[in-house]
Amino acid sequence: MRSIEQTGKTVDEAIQAALEALGVSREEITVEVLDEPVKGMFGLGTKEARIKVSTKDGEEETFGGASAEDHRKAKECFEQVISRMGLAAKVESWDEDGYIHLNAEGQDMGILIGRQGQTLDALQFIINLILNKNREERIRVILDAEFYRERRKKLLANMAEKMAARAIETGQEAVLSAMTPFERRVIHTTLQGNEHVITFSEGEEPYRRVVIQPR
């Protein structure tokens, strides 16, 4: 079980931010409201909602049960898709935090990645469905190509720190550009330990964006 504390303007906003930070869906968590938000007047006496979010027991054990056979299957599925897309690549697989990581190296990997990693996200979604078909214990696969996700993660974490520093300095909230759920998650997790700012997302997909707000 993992649990985090999260603040937000409303309880709903705090829940959304926590879901993104943990990378889970609403059904997978329990929410405990620590402080109800107080509206206040003219910015006085305003208090944010504070909640504690925990992943439900057992959720984590169902992941991470990936066997060598699962790894082989995942790798084969990714390879089959790549070759049917008319691409040639070498796929490597390894285990990290109970996730099966697959990384492809080859020519024209930009096609596999897509704009803002969209194609990679779509492939990851479909391959996870395929591998979990008729299976009780879920396995989770992370797809990558030329370590795009790794590089992007570092870049985003850096940017998050910079924008947070600016928000604290100017006292004004920073609204980031629209990002995919994976990218927003990186921002939320990077700034989770930063006690000078809170983060939440606003807007509808695919234009959903993270806001960094000084406390």
Place this chain on the structure above:
Amino acid sequence: MKELLEYLIKSLVDYPDEVEVQPVEGERTVIFEVRVAPDDMGKVIGKHGKIANALRTILKAAATKDGKKVSMEIIS
């Protein structure tokens, strides 16, 4: 591209033998008409069309080299 779509859809559904993918070629476009068993419709469409949209994204990526416009329709 037909092979790619067939592979993905057959891997997703419960009745792979009933999967049919038919390309309808236009001058600059290809529309893939997909037929699956009635019980499998949900498995290729998904909540709010999420699966169908992911398949379209993958299909579009695969078509970048050909320079053709591709789309996919699920026929019921």
